[in-house]
Amino acid sequence: MGDGPVTHLVRRMESHGIVVVMPPASDPSAATVDAFSTRAARPLVVLTANRADDVYRHRFTAAHELGHLVLHGDATGDSRQEKEADAFAAEFLTPQDSILPLLPKRMDLARLAELRQVWGVSIHSLVYRCRELGLISDATTSRTYQRLRALDGQPGFIPESVANYSGEQPSLLRQAFELACKEADLSVAALAHELAWTTKRVRELLDVQEQRPVLRLVQ
Structure with missing residues (x-):
């Protein structure tokens, strides 16, 4: 896969034998579950429509469920396993060795918006990655999240629908x-x-x- 951005994540998962399903928003399960994975008969990931209005959240959720399949199989997901799946998703989509040289040393939302387009992850995820890799403090992280809430809906900070990305649809x-x-x-x-x-x-x-x-x- 190389060490660059993971393109067409859902189609890539399918090409390796994982069945991915996206039930419609009208499906009753979508009201209570964001995603689900199992290896009972063959690897299966269910991604509900809850995150379909934001391709970046959708991709992270898919990578999170891939993490469960790789790390946990069919074990019941406790809080520790959820954190492990999140860590897997972050490293899978933005490997430390590749993303660290590209992240701003001081918080720069315009730069993160550019990286969002290239790496296919949300700005929130990139901010957390900056904190996780020691580039910014907890206080800066908190202020940045507050600023992102204020910028929600502005150009460059608008969610993008999964419907516009064929490679992210099963x-x-x-x-x-x-x-x-x-x-x-x-x-x-x-x-x-x-x-x-x-x-x-x-x-x-x-x-x-x-x-x-x-x-x-x-x-």
Whole structure:
């Protein structure tokens, strides 16, 4: 992978055999869970729509769940494991040896906004990284977070939707379904029946559009 920015994180996870799913916002689980991972049958990461309006939070959450898969398997996540997964995500997305020479020695939000675009992590995460690597004090960190709250919504500090980044949206399940349709004559209705789900839910999870008949006016 090299030591630079991790591009197309979700697609990269899928390319290594991890099934990633993004249920729609209407899914009941999205109200209580930000993300979930398991290695029960095969590595699976569920990313809910709670963070889909901010691609940087979305990527960190994906890296956090990857950390759980690598470090903890299916162990129940306690506070220690959550901190370990956060530390994994920070080092995975912004390796110390690579990011340290690029971080400002004095707090510079304009510089961090530039790094956000290149490294695909939030400014909040970069501020925390500055503190973690000893570049700024706790007091400076606190003042910076206060300033970021005041700048929220301003140009350069606006969240960016995951919908604008195809490499951060899962596609493996849909591709597998499309292949099964060709090779085994599978259909949404047949899969829904086998799973005892509604066809609507299956389409939402696979990100498959309903095929409606095309009406033509005949004069």
